[in-house]
Structures are given as structure tokens and as C-alpha cells.
Amino acid sequence: MALRSLRGHPVLLNFFNSQCPDCLDELPTLRHTARTYQAQGVIVLGVATGGDTIASARALALAGHLPYPVVADEHQDVAWHYNVGGWPISFFLDAQGHVRGQYIGPLDPQTVRDGLAQAGAMHCTRCGSVDQPTLGDSGTSGSSTTLNADQHFSPPRPAAFFSLRDQQGKAITPGTLRGKVVALTFISAVCKEQCPMVGQTLSLVRRDLGRDAGHLAIVAISVDPEQDSAQATRTFAAASGWHGADWHSLSAPRAVLKRVWAAYYIDVPPPPPIFKPGQSIVHLAELFLIDTRGRLRAYYHVPFLASRVAASVRALLAPTAGS
Numbered sequence: 001m002a003l004r005s006l007r008g009h010p011v012l013l014n015f016f017n018s019q020c021p022d023c024l025d026e027l028p029t030l031r032h033t034a035r036t037y038q039a040q041g042v043i044v045l046g047v048a049t050g051g052d053t054i055a056s057a058r059a060l061a062l063a064g065h066l067p068y069p070v071v072a073d074e075h076q077d078v079a080w081h082y083n084v085g086g087w088p089i090s091f092f093l094d095a096q097g098h099v100r101g102q103y104i105g106p107l108d109p110q111t112v113r114d115g116l117a118q119a120g121a122m123h124c125t126r127c128g129s130v131d132q133p134t135l136g137d138s139g140t141s142g143s144s145t146t147l148n149a150d151q152h153f154s155p156p157r158p159a160a161f162f163s164l165r166d167q168q169g170k171a172i173t174p175g176t177l178r179g180k181v182v183a184l185t186f187i188s189a190v191c192k193e194q195c196p197m198v199g200q201t202l203s204l205v206r207r208d209l210g211r212d213a214g215h216l217a218i219v220a221i222s223v224d225p226e227q228d229s230a231q232a233t234r235t236f237a238a239a240s241g242w243h244g245a246d247w248h249s250l251s252a253p254r255a256v257l258k259r260v261w262a263a264y265y266i267d268v269p270p271p272p273p274i275f276k277p278g279q280s281i282v283h284l285a286e287l288f289l290i291d292t293r294g295r296l297r298a299y300y301h302v303p304f305l306a307s308r309v310a311a312s313v314r315a316l317l318a319p320t321a322g323s
Contacts, residue, residue, distance in 0.1 A: 015088060019197045053072055085150075088107070150299055162263070185218075197303055
């Protein structure tokens with residue numbers, strides 16, 4: 001589907017991820033919008049991104065009985081063009097295809113009316129306004145030497161030390177990974193919330209890097225050592241699309257991991273008194289980039305966009321990145 005084929009219709013363009021709780025919460029509003037404003041020519045278009053595939057987008061559309069088209073942004077090219085750094089986020093387009101407003105977060109009926117009125121889809125004397133869009137190049141091209149991150153570590157500082165065993169039993173420290181850019185995250189192999197999104201997006205980062213992918217190491221430190229078994233880790237890696245030897249799933253007894261979590265300011269609650277197998281641990285799945293000299297350089301909130309991370313990895317691999 002080409003967006004230009006919808007010219008003549010106001011469009012509510014909604015970026016979402018099938019694993020995102022807020023995205024799922026707003027589906028009733030989007031269903032209602034598609035049906036209520038059909039007479040005004042409004043088209044709701046869902047864009048599945050953040051690691052979603054055609055299969056996962058189709059599955060959500062069918063399970064959610066969505067009465068509007070859904071497309072899959074598998075390489076996050078469209079999300080990059082719209083400066084999407086998280087989801088859900090919605091854009092309101094007028095009938096000529098111009099973006100007139102944007103809204104970050106789950107939509108509600110009043111926000112939909114505000115946005116559609118701003119896009120000229122309807123007349124509404126009591127409607128407010130939504131934010132003006134910030135589109136175009138997000139400030140970092142594939143060849144730029146500027147980091148594109150939520151936070152920069154300036155000046156760079158040494159990554160906090162850890163020494164943990166990976167899925168092959170190999171001891172991994174920041175020193176053993178020197179010479180590569182390290183994407184360091186804190187996840188659980190049995191988590192059903194943000195962790196699958198992190199795994200899939202990191203796989204997209206490697207895909208975006210192309211020939212530079214061999215210079216990236218993915219390091220995932222467990223936040224749920226009691227459940228992150230070898231089998232669970234293999235299943236998670238396969239579902240995430242992690243292959244080869246350039247990924248390391250690290251774990252240890254909780255007492256050891258607590259020191260590592262604290263060093264990276266990762267808040268992991270204690271396991272519940274009554275624990276159900278497969279129960280997800282509530283935590284923040286953050287992402288850090290460590291440069292080839294073992295220094296912290298960038299930080300991303302989750303969800304994050306693969307193209308932003310890939311651009312930063314390229315920047316860290318550039319000859320001037322050692323400064």
C-alpha cells in the first residue's frame with residue numbers, strides 16, 4: 001500500500017507494536033474511529049513496526065477484528081522517516097497528504113476529534129489542538145559521526161565492570177569485547193512484555209548494519225536468573241533472530257547480578273513470594289552502547305528504533321569515534 005493512493009482522504013496514521021501494552025489498549029478507540037468517521041472519508045492506517053513482521057501484523061489485525069488496513073514496516077524505514085522513537089504514536093494527515101498534527105501515546109476519542117479537526121477532516125468548534133509534527137531526517141544519516149540516542153555519556157566513561165558466563169559457558173567482561181561496539185541490555189528470556197521487542201529490534205539493528213554487523217556484539221544480562229534457563233535462552237534467541245557467535249546471554253546467581261544491576265542503575269524487584277512459572281518480572285529493559293574501547297557512549301529508553309541504534313553504531317565505528 002502506498003500512502004499516496006489515499007490522497008483525497010484524511011488519514012489517521014498509527015504506528016504501533018503488537019507487543020506494546022499501550023498500543024493494544026488503544027485498539028478499541030481506533031476501531032471506533034474507523035467506523036465512526038468513515039462517512040467523512042477518514043481512513044485509519046496502522047503501521048506495525050519495532051520488530052513486527054507481516055505475520056505478526058496480520059495476526060494482530062485478525063485477532064483484534066480491525067476494520068482498517070494494517071501494513072508492516074519490517075525494516076523500520078517508514079518509522080525512521082517519521083522520527084518515530086517509540087509507540088504508539090499517531091499522525092493526522094489532511095486530504096492532500098500533508099501531516100497536520102501528531103500525538104504520542106494511546107489515543108482517546110477527544111484526541112482523535114482534535115487531530116481530525118486539525119487535519120480538516122471535520123468542523124469542530126470545541127476541539128483543541130494536537131502537537132505539530134517534527135518530520136524529516138532525524139538528525140543522523142547512515143554515514144554521520146553523530147550519536148543518535150536518548151542520552152549521551154559525555155565525556156565517555158568506562159563501562160561498569162562485570163564478569164559473567166554466557167550461554168556457552170564463556171566468561172564475558174567488558175574487556176573481552178574490546179574492538180567491538182557492544183549493545184548491552186537487561187532482559188529476561190521468559191518475559192512477554194518489552195523483552196521480545198528488544199530482542200527483535202536488536203536483530204534489526206544487525207540487519208541494518210549490513211557488513212558492519214560483525215563489529216557489533218549483543219549482550220543481554222538476565223534480570224530473572226531463576227527462570228532464564230539454557231532452553232529458555234535458546235528459545236528467546238531463536239525468536240529474536242539472533243544467530244552466530246556475536247551475542248551473549250549472561251546470567252549468574254541473583255546475589256551476583258544485583259551488583260551488576262546496581263552498577264547500571266537497573267531496578268529489578270525481588271521475585272514474588274508465590275512464583276508462577278513463566279511469570280514476567282516487571283523491570284525496565286534499557287539499552288546501552290559501549291564503544292570499541294569499553295566506554296559507555298549512549299543510552300536508549302525502550303522501545304527504541306533500530307535505525308537510530310544502527311546509525312549510532314556506525315558513528316562509534318568511524319575513525320573519529322575514539323575521541
